[in-house]
Amino acid sequence: MNNTPQWLSPEEYAAWREFIRMQEKLVGRLSRLMQAESSLSAADFVVLVELTEAPEGRLRFMDLVKAVEWEKSRMSHQITRMTKRGLVVREECADDGRGAFIVITPAGREAIAAAAPRHVEAVRRLFIEALTPEELDSVAHVSRRVLERLEEMPC
Amino acid sequence: MNNTPQWLSPEEYAAWREFIRMQEKLVGRLSRLMQAESSLSAADFVVLVELTEAPEGRLRFMDLVKAVEWEKSRMSHQITRMTKRGLVVREECADDGRGAFIVITPAGREAIAAAAPRHVEAVRRLFIEALTPEELDSVAHVSRRVLERLEEMPC
DNA sequence: GAAAGATGGGTGACAGGTCAACTACCGCGT
DNA sequence: ACGCGGTAGTTGACCTGTCACCCATCTTTC
Numbered sequence: 519m520n521n522t523p524q525w526l527s528p529e530e531y532a533a534w535r536e537f538i539r540m541q542e543k544l545v546g547r548l549s550r551l552m553q554a555e556s557s558l559s560a561a562d563f564v565v566l567v568e569l570t571e572a573p574e575g576r577l578r579f580m581d582l583v584k585a586v587e588w589e590k591s592r593m594s595h596q597i598t599r600m601t602k603r604g605l606v607v608r609e610e611c612a613d614d615g616r617g618a619f620i621v622i623t624p625a626g627r628e629a630i631a632a633a634a635p636r637h638v639e640a641v642r643r644l645f646i647e648a649l650t651p652e653e654l655d656s657v658a659h660v661s662r663r664v665l666e667r668l669e670e671m672p673c
Numbered sequence: 674m675n676n677t678p679q680w681l682s683p684e685e686y687a688a689w690r691e692f693i694r695m696q697e698k699l700v701g702r703l704s705r706l707m708q709a710e711s712s713l714s715a716a717d718f719v720v721l722v723e724l725t726e727a728p729e730g731r732l733r734f735m736d737l738v739k740a741v742e743w744e745k746s747r748m749s750h751q752i753t754r755m756t757k758r759g760l761v762v763r764e765e766c767a768d769d770g771r772g773a774f775i776v777i778t779p780a781g782r783e784a785i786a787a788a789a790p791r792h793v794e795a796v797r798r799l800f801i802e803a804l805t806p807e808e809l810d811s812v813a814h815v816s817r818r819v820l821e822r823l824e825e826m827p828c
Numbered sequence: 829g830a831a832a833g834a835t836g837g838g839t840g841a842c843a844g845g846t847c848a849a850c851t852a853c854c855g856c857g858t
Numbered sequence: 859a860c861g862c863g864g865t866a867g868t869t870g871a872c873c874t875g876t877c878a879c880c881c882a883t884c885t886t887t888c
Contacts, residue, residue, distance in 0.1 A: 524790055530801050533813035537800075539742075540816035541696045543823050550876090551828070561844075580866060587694075592845060594868055599843075616853045616866040635679055642677060645692075646685050648822035649815060656811045658688035660804060661695035667803035668698050673706070705846090716874075735836060747875055749838055754873080771836040771883045 544644060551640050556633035561596055563637060566605065566622060566630040575622035578611070582620055605629060699799060706795050711788035716751055718792060721760065721777060721785040730777035733766070737775055760784060 526534065549560045558566070568585050569575050577585070583593045597620055600606045605626035611617030646654065681689065704715045713721070723740050724730050732740070738748045752775055755761045760781035766772030801809065 525793060526797065526801065529806075529813075530797075530809065533809045533816075534796055534800065536813050536816035536820065540819050540823075541700070543742075544819060545693075545696070547823060547828075553876095559843080578866090583867095587698075589846070590867065591847075591869085595843095595845075598868090611866095614854075614866075616851095618867065638680060639677070641689055642681065642685075644822060644826060645689065645819060646681065648819045651684075653811070653815050653818065654685065654688045656808070657815055658684075658691050660808050660812055661688075661691035663808065664695050664699060664800060664803045665691065667799060668695075668702060671799060673702075708846095714874080733836090738837095744876070745837070746839085746877080750875075753838090766836095769836075769884075771881095773837065 547644060548637075548640055552633065552637055555636045556629065558629055558633045562600060562605065563630065563633060565593075565596060565600065565620075566626055567634075569606065569620065569622040570627065570630060575627070576609070576619045579618045579620055600626075702799060703792075703795055707788065707792055710791045711784065713784055713788045717755060717760065718785065718788060720748075720751060720755065720775075721781055722789075724761065724775065724777040725782065725785060730782070731764070731774045734773045734775055755781075 525531075545560075552558055552560060552563065564586050565582070568582055569577055579593065579597070580590070583590045586593075588596075597606060597608065601608060604623055607621050607623055609619040609621055611619055649657070680686075700715075707718065708714055719741050720737070723737055724732055734748070734752070735745070738745045741748075743751075752761060752763065756763060759778055762776050762778055764774040764776055766774055804812065
């Protein structure tokens with residue numbers, strides 16, 4: 519017996535559509551803004567934030583992967599590109615022959631220092647300021663609920 | 674004078690981080706599920722839905738672009754790929770020498786008929802069921818607010 | 829009726845992401 | 859000392875999206 523209806527109710531469908539549309543547009547707009555203003559992508563940004571928050575701006579590759587919850591191959595490609603642009607460097611690890619450190623360069627620090635205020639401003643302007651504090655609360659709450667569910671469900 | 678603080682408050686930052694994390698994980702999971710279960714991507718799905726809802730399963734290229742609010746080059750690439758897989762065909766337009774119709778094929782109809790129930794089930798399981806009806810309402814509401822804001826702000 | 833510009837649509841180069849497979853090294857048991 | 863499973867990280871093929879630019883045709887205007 520299948521007791522869940524096959525389709526979504528109109529309210530459910532509308533909520534889902536609007537959520538998806540919103541999230542696509544918001545993320546798209548934000549990443550275009552960042553790219554245009556600072557020539558850092560959202561992915562660059564995330565990596566650089568993580569590195570600046572680490573002591574000496576260096577992190578083991580796998581720690582970085584875990585911190586941002588990416589796939590390691592994605593990170594590896596990302597670091598390769600960022601290395602080519604001089605934002606980070608790879609260093610080998612004395613303790614562990616397999617290991618690598620990823621280290622932010624001075625150019626990387628400059629880039630993120632320049633980009634961060636504009637990024638924050640855009641997030642504030644396009645998202646935070648669109649909502650009341652209560653609405654923002656409810657975003658946080660809903661996000662946690664969905665994240666919990668995602669972790670509950672094996673696949 | 675700049676009267677907005679440079680950084681986000683802890684609550685604002687937390688809400689933003691969780692929203693972004695949620696949205697990435699949810700969309701990622703859903704698209705992996707769809708790919709695995711039906712070998713249709715989310716993009717394929719959107720295009721096919723739009724076409725099945727159109728009379729005779731055919732739509733002018735630009736109407737399709739406007740309906741889903743993509744960039745036309747994205748759509749063009751997408752249609753090229755879908756054409757190669759036999760899901761749609763391009764037809765030329767008698768009225769307008771520049772024009773093109775995109776038409777869903779029988780294989781395209783089969784593919785989406787097979788995929789839709791699984792897709793709906795996944796959306797229900799991972800998103801709808803994670804939330805109470807009130808929470809879902811508030812998602813819809815918040816999404817509309819942010820969308821309005823995106824439309825207000827020129828860039 | 830011919831240029832000027834707008835519109836419809838396509839293309840190629842490139843950045844990004846996923847998947848699967850691979851290398852190299854660690855740690856442990858025997 | 860050796861073998862073996864697990865961990866660290868890379869690579870390559872392939873798919874998707876964006877940007878910038880292209881061509882062809884339609885429409886307007888003079």
